[in-house]
Amino acid sequence: MNKRLLLAHRPEGLPTEDTWKLDVQPIPEPGEGQLVVRNHYVSLDPAMRIWIKDVRSYLPPVQLGDVMRGGTIGEVIASKHPTFKEGMYVSGWGGIQQYTLTDGQGMFAVDPSLVPLPTYIGGLGMPGLTAYFGIFDVCKIKEGDVVLISGGAGAVGSVAGQIAKIKGCYVVGIAGGPEKCAYMKDELGFDDVIDYKNENIYAGIKRSCPKGMDVYFDNVGGEILDAALARLKLGARIAICGAISQYNSDDFYGPKNYSNLINVRGTMQGFLVLDYGKRYGEAVAQMGQWMAQGKLKTREAIYEGIENFNDTFLRLFNGDKKGKLVLKVIED
Numbered sequence: 543m544n545k546r547l548l549l550a551h552r553p554e555g556l557p558t559e560d561t562w563k564l565d566v567q568p569i570p571e572p573g574e575g576q577l578v579v580r581n582h583y584v585s586l587d588p589a590m591r592i593w594i595k596d597v598r599s600y601l602p603p604v605q606l607g608d609v610m611r612g613g614t615i616g617e618v619i620a621s622k623h624p625t626f627k628e629g630m631y632v633s634g635w636g637g638i639q640q641y642t643l644t645d646g647q648g649m650f651a652v653d654p655s656l657v658p659l660p661t662y663i664g665g666l667g668m669p670g671l672t673a674y675f676g677i678f679d680v681c682k683i684k685e686g687d688v689v690l691i692s693g694g695a696g697a698v699g700s701v702a703g704q705i706a707k708i709k710g711c712y713v714v715g716i717a718g719g720p721e722k723c724a725y726m727k728d729e730l731g732f733d734d735v736i737d738y739k740n741e742n743i744y745a746g747i748k749r750s751c752p753k754g755m756d757v758y759f760d761n762v763g764g765e766i767l768d769a770a771l772a773r774l775k776l777g778a779r780i781a782i783c784g785a786i787s788q789y790n791s792d793d794f795y796g797p798k799n800y801s802n803l804i805n806v807r808g809t810m811q812g813f814l815v816l817d818y819g820k821r822y823g824e825a826v827a828q829m830g831q832w833m834a835q836g837k838l839k840t841r842e843a844i845y846e847g848i849e850n851f852n853d854t855f856l857r858l859f860n861g862d863k864k865g866k867l868v869l870k871v872i873e874d
């Protein structure tokens with residue numbers, strides 16, 4: 543049988559168990575031109591909280607009663623598709639369910655012998671690609687830049703910071719708690735760290751970037767963005783990657799201190815990884831090489847059971863996870 547997670551209610555604030563309905567259906571059969579994927583892992587991403595709001599965004603909202611949208615990696619178990627054959631592993635938007643029936647649109651084959659499967663929805667998947675295009679194309683990093691990254695221990699931020707280090711920048715990561723800060727400094731090689739849960743963020747940025755930043759890679763928005771806006775160097779670039787601190791609120795908090803962009807002739811630019819589809823190959827090849835050379839490290843926080851979706855999803859917002867959040871949905 544195929545266990546599927548449907549959107550049952552639109553939550554106010556943090557999602558709860560009754561936001562979702564677990565539904566069980568027979569495993570689908572492929573028609574002509576279709577394939578069925580047995581999903582091993584699904585990706586849990588902050589943007590899911592936006593997709594379940596009934597608001598206009600870059601993708602249509604998930605409708606009540608629909609399978610929750612989500613990135614997946616799994617094995618083709620049945621196929622009448624010309625390209626995707628039984629036994630291949632594919633990644634794509636399979637949804638939060640154990641089996642996906644698809645015509646292959648948006649699916650791409652991966653090689654499970656190169657990296658562990660969850661890495662294809664982590665460091666070599668959407669979060670890694672976001673970091674790559676954000677740090678190169680939006681932040682336009684140069685050797686010697688002072689680069690500040692919020693969500694620095696997370697899926698996107700940890701990769702963005704390591705790429706900036708590889709390119710000779712001075713990197714400061716912001717994260718919540720001593721353990722994540724030690725990870726950024728000792729494991730990822732960041733130059734300095736700020737524990738925003740235990741240090742005033744304005745004081746922390748002043749301490750770690752005394753002359754200001756050339757680049758701020760923003761994953762969280764809110765007051766941390768305010769504090770970063772106040773300490774920019776001439777010509778600074780801010781990449782608005784995400785605003786997780788605001789996703790559970792209906793009253794988005796807008797930035798203060800943005801007029802400092804005038805003083806420093808700075809730019810603040812939002813971007814979406816989905817716009818870089820034609821260049822994913824370039825990014826995966828480069829990041830795969832850095833991983834093989836030991837220059838780029840990623841880690842996944844893997845939890846088990848589609849029944850545990852909501853509790854696991856909440857870890858994105860309370861920070862109780864280490865690395866890219868992944869849910870194993872395959873049952874042995």
Ligand code: NAP
Nearest residue numbers: 588672696697698717718761783784785786787814815861
């Ligand atoms: P992640 O960083 O692995 O996980 C989310 C982290 O956010 C948590 O672990 C927590 O870390 C931090 N956080 C949660 N609430 C916070 C708050 N109120 N203030 C400060 N930090 C908070 O998630 P991710 O997948 O890498 O995503 C990071 C950001 O990138 C998200 O905003 C996401 O929407 C965005 N994103 C954008 C694109 C794009 O195309 N633009 C693509 C992918 C992701 P701490 O324990 O350190 O607090």
